[in-house]
Amino acid sequence: MTALGSTFARRWRPLFTNRPFMVLWSARTLSWFGNAMAPMALGFAVLDAIGGVASLSAVIVARSVPNLLLVLFGGALADRSIRRRVMMWSAFVSAVSQFVCAWVFLSGHATLPLLLALSVVNGSSAALAGPASDALLRLVVPDQQLRDAGAFARFGMDMALLTGTGIGGVLIATFGPATTLMIDAGTFLFAGIMYACLPEPPTTTDSSSGMWRSLREGLTHVLASRWIAGCVLVTWVYMSCFACGIQVLALIVADDTFGRAGLGLANAFQIAGSITGIMVFTLMKDRVRLSTAVAAMGCSLAAPLGVLAFGAANQPPTAGLLMPMSMAMLVAGVIGQVAASVQSVTLQRKVPSDRIGRVGSYSALASLGGIAAGEILAAPLAAGLGVAGGLALLAGLAIAVSVAVALLPSVRIIDSAAD
Template sequence: MTSGTDRLRSRLLPNTAPWRGSRDFRLTWTSGTISLFGSIFTMTAIPLQIADLTGSPLAVGAVGAVELLPTIVFGLYGGLLADRADRRAVAVLTEAALAALSALLLTNALLGTPALWPLYAAAGLAAALQGLQQPSVEAMIPRLVPHEQLVAAGALLSLRWSLAGLAGPAAAGLLIAWAGVPAAYLVDLGTFLLSLALLARVRPVPSERDAEAPVLREFVEGARYAARRPDLLGTYLADLAATVFALPTALFPFLAQELDALWALGLLYSAAAAGSLLAAATGGWTERVHRHGRPVLISAALVGAAMVGASLATDLWAVLLCLVVAGGANWIGDTFRSAIWNQSIPDELRGRAAGLELLVGSAGPALGDLRAGSLAARQGIRAALRTGGLLCLAGTATLTAALPALWRYDRCTSPHVEEARAAAR
């Protein structure tokens, strides 16, 4: 009985070998977790402070518009930078700049009458800095852990997003209610400084190529590489199918009103994170899957099905269960997409590929909220949820038929994986 229990535990629990075996991955993971947790405090505080200063929902919603363009532009350039410069150095410098922004926000919040414009300026600058940073941090990972541990490393990286997404908003809300908005910025500043100290201890990760081509040509080179690989292109489109059609967080306040459960709004926001955390905590099985394209497509279909279920549910707890399922399925899709990216993309293109990933990851939720909001205004909340779920299912079926290379993708037989493995050796 004990041996059977141990085998079951080993199959379900995440593999921590990358965390235990690589000092640099451990430092990067811990630094990112601390930084992400602190950033959630600022992400919570800025909209609240704008609401207090203006009393306008439109002014609060404008924060997303201010953030989107810098994320896209600087994310793409950050991908190019990750292929040209020392990735650790880019991460350290941008982390230091983000800490300085937190200090400015804290100073503004401590004024007798805080100014409004620094909040928008800080939101836009933070989005630009994160766009520069994230491709370098993601492109570092294949250089910090052995090639055969990249699936486990991706699962552990997804785990930190789940942990922060579940605990961060609740902790930020409690702190702001108890000590005010300046306390949130102070926590964020402290976490950035601690994260920076850890990140500075990671060994340098310099570029392994000489970059002399014009910037535009290198952008085109990265885009052409993705376009030549239908399996890779399919991972981006599957992510868009889920986020554009089936993860409409903008509808949650209205859904809570319709369910006569405004008290449960926080539960609606955290349900997907809870599903992600549950999937991550039992995700040891992901390492034994070698046909990575299939779970990418199946998980996107599950997200769509869960949204259809949520649109039909009349009970709050049934809606929450559907959102938990959607969050867990999305975690599975993210894990296998990350595995395909990390295991099969050449190191000299990894930064630009990460820039494309950031573009998809940023544009998808923003377009999804816009789609859901406009459709809900015309047809109602339930129709927007149901239509989005059905479109996600239809989009996933179309991708499966149109891009069979993604469904057939097998890490054991993919020539791209073999080439990346040989280069890593």
């Protein structure tokens, strides 16, 4: 373990001495920590103050819709503006919206229309910040450190999501959801201050051109580079299958097999696998090709989907699925994280810096849109094919699309250039 720790320290030590990167990493990690606390705190606050599943769902949708609709504009804005300012003002807007949200709950003035408006503001600021955050990484580290910087940034994000969820639960139980939202506002405030301290060279994009022209240029670049379009497609299919199979249909299978606590344990294995995947990616250097990563991404997700399909197909339901499901989720977490990291670093290296925000926004749109599509399709898919049939179809789709994209000539050219 000591040798392994020294290996990571040696790989990441140059990043620790890069002040702009560490400021960016700290601000991003703090923002992700706040994002992890917010949904649970807001959900319990809505249930306490207003009540009803319909109200809770409306508030969640009010944040998700602008996040989905505005992410492309966020990418264009990131390429047209100084990215540090985009991140700074986004964090400040999120801090103000969360502070006002906490205040209306604490003061007893919470109403559904007001909460919907605050959720729209918060979702909009998040949509504008995401692409700028990824694009900013390119400007604060040299090319030879991009790979390790991307891995360390993902490590911070995963640890923030993991600890933020746990600490958020403790804060809600101890101080209540409204006070937790106030603390959450503080995380965004401090993140905004960190972004304000971050130096950044001005963008090279011509900001005099219209926003729609910038969006068209980004789409043209994605479609012209078929390997990028393929990666975007794989991301959409992966997130659709994950949302439909793991987040929705798995709940039905769990109730008939290993139980809800067992599903929670399996999800914990997936998170552990994701964190482990970052370590594996760091140690492997540039040994994983893009085609291998793309193919492995879909195939790894097919493992837990296949276990769930097997459990649902047997009547009475098969017992003893918890261990294979947990191991499948662990493997999916490791391979999925390595594959996503390879794709992310390849985009950072190959896409021009003045277009990285817009190209990254299409990947973000694929991820967000895939989750929404998977959640919407779960019910009709289960009704038409049954739970087992639907899960089997999702597993086959994940494999077929990822392998097909991995075999694209443009992806193989990227592999050849990396050799």
